[in-house]
Amino acid sequence: MAIDPDADIDHGAPLTPYRQLAEILRARIARGDWAPGRAIASETQLVQQYGIARTTVRRAIAVLVDAGEVFTVPQRGTFVATVDEDEAADEG
Known part of the structure; x- marks a missing residue:
């Protein structure tokens, strides 16, 4: 599912x-x-x-963490995961 990166949250969706x-x-x-x-x-x-709500944000981040797209560092924030060189070669 592709969502516009500039989209707003649609509570009726x-x-x-x-x-x-x-x-x-x-x-x-x-x-x-x-x-x-x-x-x-x-x-x-x-x-x-x-x-x-903050809990909604945390659940969204958890989805991305579970997918390996981001990782969190306590008291530092959430960071974009780096693409593994081997995985990038497999996809290309």
Whole structure:
């Protein structure tokens, strides 16, 4: 499912808000808003930007962590995972 990286959360949509946010963040990473190894927006910034609860933001980030697309560092933030050279070669 491709979501516009500039989309807003649609509370009336069939897809839950945390899944929508996960897809938006995934699209923003793919677009290059955040480079591999760099921090994405903080939970507080995402709460303010999308008008959703912190728990919703945390669930969305957990989806991306489970997919291996980002990783969290306690008290530092959430960072874009670097593409493994072997995986990139397998995909190409």
